[in-house]
Amino acid sequence: MKTYRIAVIPGDGIGKELAPEGMRVLDAAARAAGGFSLEYEIFPWGCDYYVQHGMMMPEDGLKTLSTFAAIYFGAVGYPELVPDDVSLHGLLIKLRLGFDQYVCLRPSTLLPGVKSPLRGVKPGDIDFVTVRENTEGEYAGAGGRMHPGQPSELAIETAVFTRAGCERVIRYAFELARSRPRRMLAHATKSNAQKHTLTFWDQIFDEVARDYPDVKTERVLVDAMAARFVLKPGSLDVVVASNLFGDILTDIGGAITGSLGLSASGNIDPERRYPSMFEPVHGSAPDIAGKGIANPIAMAWSGAMMLDFLGEKRAGALIEAAIRAVTAEGTTLTPDLGGTATTTQVTDALVAKVNGLA
Numbered sequence: 001m002k003t004y005r006i007a008v009i010p011g012d013g014i015g016k017e018l019a020p021e022g023m024r025v026l027d028a029a030a031r032a033a034g035g036f037s038l039e040y041e042i043f044p045w046g047c048d049y050y051v052q053h054g055m056m057m058p059e060d061g062l063k064t065l066s067t068f069a070a071i072y073f074g075a076v077g078y079p080e081l082v083p084d085d086v087s088l089h090g091l092l093i094k095l096r097l098g099f100d101q102y103v104c105l106r107p108s109t110l111l112p113g114v115k116s117p118l119r120g121v122k123p124g125d126i127d128f129v130t131v132r133e134n135t136e137g138e139y140a141g142a143g144g145r146m147h148p149g150q151p152s153e154l155a156i157e158t159a160v161f162t163r164a165g166c167e168r169v170i171r172y173a174f175e176l177a178r179s180r181p182r183r184m185l186a187h188a189t190k191s192n193a194q195k196h197t198l199t200f201w202d203q204i205f206d207e208v209a210r211d212y213p214d215v216k217t218e219r220v221l222v223d224a225m226a227a228r229f230v231l232k233p234g235s236l237d238v239v240v241a242s243n244l245f246g247d248i249l250t251d252i253g254g255a256i257t258g259s260l261g262l263s264a265s266g267n268i269d270p271e272r273r274y275p276s277m278f279e280p281v282h283g284s285a286p287d288i289a290g291k292g293i294a295n296p297i298a299m300a301w302s303g304a305m306m307l308d309f310l311g312e313k314r315a316g317a318l319i320e321a322a323i324r325a326v327t328a329e330g331t332t333l334t335p336d337l338g339g340t341a342t343t344t345q346v347t348d349a350l351v352a353k354v355n356g357l358a
């Protein structure tokens with residue numbers, strides 16, 4: 001039997017509560033689907049670790065993780081202990097960059113039984129995926145501040161778009177679009193205003209598109225795309241965007257699908273040179289940490305994406321089906337979805353559905 005070694009980093013806040021719940025769902029799916037098992041190693045890295053050691057993870061952390069099949073990540077950040085920019089850069093961003101996880105994959109799916117804040121949309125109406133560039137662009141960190149305290153004080157932040165960096169993420173998005181029934185890919189740009197980087201992005205998109213004549217493409221200005229997410233989300237299938245644009249757009253994508261507690265993501269190295277990392281989109285939620293009411297669905301769904309990426313499609317699909325069954329039933333939901341259930345009760349329901357569906 002195949003065994004996948006999974007590095008689990010629960011992190012901070014609700015991440016610590018949700019990682020073990022996610023592992024319960026993963027194990028149930030592995031048992032139900034059969035043919036493989038998961039072996040976990042847990043790494044207690046995060047803000048508590050920082051308080052003890054002055055860093056978010058050990059010096060040789062990347063090397064330690066490099067031999068794992070994948071990383072299952074909870075959430076990072078506890079501003080009472082460590083400033084957010086320090087904790088984020090010291091752990092999550094270090095892993096994304098260190099393992100060149102250049103694709104950030106974020107599905108936006110309206111689940112049955114979940115209410116969208118948009119009027120008149122039904123489950124099934126929203127079902128698209130955003131592919132966000134995850135290593136360069138506007139978040140490359142190129143720039144600096146000058147003339148502090150003077151009237152001429154200024155800050156510069158330069159976006160970095162490399163040919164290789166754009167091409168690889170756009171190609172990934174085309175492959176993804178080709179694998180889906182609708183075969184549609186829209187890209188977010190702002191080349192009318194940003195005449196260096198985004199005209200380059202447009203050009204590379206058009207070049208790559210020539211290899212995919214079977215995929216229907218669309219160029220959409222990012223401001224119009226933001227409106228489109230709200231007004232016509234059903235017209236979207238796959239969206240590809242730069243780091244900053246993708247970040248902003250996927251928050252809208254999360255909002256229209258009901259709760260942050262439902263949004264899953266993968267930070268992926270498609271070439272599989274390094275482990276990819278799967279995590280809920282939400283953060284450590286200090287406001288509800290320790291109360292046992294965090295929604296485990298985003299964590300479980302991220303686990304389903306991980307299984308899918310590892311090639312265990314049936315196990316991943318079982319978790320997704322269990323999630324749909326639990327939200328459709330609507331009797332066991334956490335408070336963010338209007339229910340009164342605890343984290344553990346929702347996990348129990350997911351496990352029961354996985355077992356029942358197998």
Ligand code: ATP
Binds near residue numbers: 261262286295334336
């Ligand atoms: P970060 O900067 O780490 O993203 P944040 O404060 O911006 O943190 P979250 O930690 O995601 O964002 O929390 C935003 C809001 O969403 C909070 O009110 C939180 O309670 C709620 N929330 C986040 N995740 C969940 C979840 N899994 N279940 C229920 N509510 C959640």
Ligand code: MG
Binds near residue numbers: 283
């Ligand atoms: Mg946040």
